[in-house]
Amino acid sequence: MNAFELTKQLMSIGSVTGTEGEVGEFLLSYLGNLGYKVERQNVTPDRFNVLAFAGDARVVMCTHIDTVPPMLPVREDNEFLYGRGACDTKGIIAAMLEAGERLRRAGITNFGYLFVVGEETDSAGAKAANTLQWNSQYVVVGEPTQNQLARAQKGAVMVNLTVNGRAAHSGYPELGVSAIENLWKVLEEGRDADWGNDPVLGKGTFNIGVFQGGERANIVPARATASVMIRTIEPRVQVEEKMRRIAGNRATMEVVSGSDPQVMHVVEGFPTTVVSFGSDVPHLGNMGKRLLIGPGSILEAHTAGERIKKTELMDGADLYERLVRKLLL
Known part of the structure; x- marks a missing residue:
């Protein structure tokens, strides 16, 4: 399944905060079929985070699987994918997974994924994940920053x-x-x-x-x-x-x-920005140095016309691949 088809598939599965179970099950199955070692971390009796590892993860790519309401029709045209979660953050999940497949084809396996519940309300998933034992050095948090590393967050x-x-x-x-x-x-x-x-x-x-x-x-x-x-x-x-x-x-x-306001890790050679929106970054301190970056515009998130530009999504996959390679040097 290519990144566009995966984004549409993810958007077709409703996952308003509190109802993330179905999309979580989909990701567990999808990643397991790709050969990742997958785990679930229960957050509440009926909600769970999804963890997946290609090997000994020094870098973890992380984003959330919940969305704001309501569900929106899933559609596309030549330029954009439309639907709830297009940029916040189901398109980002697809970009991360595309990057991971490229890394594995190149023989790079010391990375993993963390997909969490609850970011849109209380960050319950991130807080739960932060209690686990992590050997990672970096966590790359995905939010729509137009593919720029956020150096600070309100x-x-x-x-x-x-x-x-x-x-x-x-x-x-x-x-x-x-x-x-x-x-x-x-x-x-x-x-x-x-x-x-x-x-x-x-x-x-x-x-x-x-x-x-x-x-x-x-x-x-x-x-x-x-x-x-x-x-x-x-x-x-x-x-x-x-x-x-x-x-x-x-x-x-x-x-x-x-x-509190946050200052994030940045990497030379990647453009930077400052963001006014919140994220799970404050709650993932035990996972290593925190980075915040992803395709899409926050101005499209939470809107009735939420969308992501196809070229930007693929640029995001390129970026995640390049960023993980740089962090592993």
């Missing part, structure tokens, strides 16, 4: 905010306390706050991703919630403390997840 802090008010008839709003209005004041302060500015990483950003509140238009809302993602250039603890000060006693705050 951190991220995700928080849930909740405000409780007091319900009342909307004809007599003075008798109630609007949870929506009070939560929105907190969110406005968060949006307008200074989240730092770094000469390499750029500005920290604040995104209100989910907002829910109220029951009906004729009721003063008694409860409102929001989920916020802060892309950070400052240490996680500093960002969390700043957000707690903003929330004060006006909202309860739950930290869902967080990671």
Whole structure:
């Protein structure tokens, strides 16, 4: 199966976070049939990571097998492959496997693969994999960076905010306390706050991703919630403390997840970039020096028209092959 057919096959198997089992089984079978030594690492009773080794792996190519919702129709034209996971990250899996087959044909076997669950939410798969005993010196994490090595990555802090008010008839709003209005004041302060500015990483950003509140238009809302993602250039603890000060006693705050900004390993002769998105990189420290690179654009990821350019996917396979060779020198 060539890289394009494999990408389409992977995209046709739904693997929204929490439902990665079928695509995991497919990869176990596919890699086993290619002659790799395959293993599964249980993460939860019904979710598992896929490990595969060509030999004694000094370099591990790693990416995630989960996607965001919803599933999208799989199609192609002369230039692009379209579908959920095209660039994030099923096309990357195909590029990695193409690179591996080229390496094996050249007699190079000291590499392996790690395909993890859960990157799109809590990185549960990466955290579980990091507890294993690894002899690898490098882990090459695949995310859509347009085939440039990411030398730095912003951190991220995700928080849930909740405000409780007091319900009342909307004809007599003075008798109630609007949870929506009070939560929105907190969110406005968060949006307008200074989240730092770094000469390499750029500005920290604040995104209100989910907002829910109220029951009906004729009721003063008694409860409102929001989920916020802060892309950070400052240490996680500093960002969390700043957000707690903003929330004060006006909202309860739950930290869902967080990671510090990261500096990754780069290799001479490969173009570099800086990325604002999150990845599993912070959770794979026991696997050796961490690199972040892959075909596709993050601007296409998570969209209704997610796609990957065919030429870029194949350039990614070339890149992974060349990178592994360089790391093994």
